[in-house]
Amino acid sequence: MLLQLQRRSDSDLLRPGEVAMIFGVRPATVARWSQEGRLAYTLTPGGHRRYWWAEVRKLLKYEETT
Structure with a gap:
């Protein structure tokens, strides 16, 4: 998948x-x-x-650094 x-x-x-699936969370x-403005x-x-792949990638990078 990667x-x-x-x-x-x-x-x-x-x-x-x-x-x-990418984040290992539920669709909800x-x-x-997205409602909170994070994505x-x-x-x-x-x-x-x-969701744009570029935005998902940004959030992935953010999650990796925190």
């Missing part, structure tokens, strides 16, 4: 479940992080959250 993450483009969009936690997101036309 190899797949390294090959992503910064503009790739991830689903909440994918982000949750990812939703809470930027965009909405699909249907109103579903999607």
